[in-house]
Amino acid sequence: MNDGATPLSNRAIEALVKKYTKAFKSNKSMSPHKLRHTYGTNLMEQSGDIHLLMTQLGHTSTTTAALYTNPEG
Structure with a gap:
């Protein structure tokens, strides 16, 4: 166990998300915001459970x- 562990910075998270989405999406990277929004939209489409989404x-x-219930509207 590493007692000196520190949380990742916002920049480090952004770099990781861009790196791995680029690797899996035909050289197109994605921002953490877009990844989160896509996840939220898909969760609402599949579950229809706004309380699950909130959690x-x-x-x-x-x-x-509720912004995720109609993301284009």
């Missing part, structure tokens, strides 16, 4: 979570 994305408002 998964850390939302406290159904108004915010």
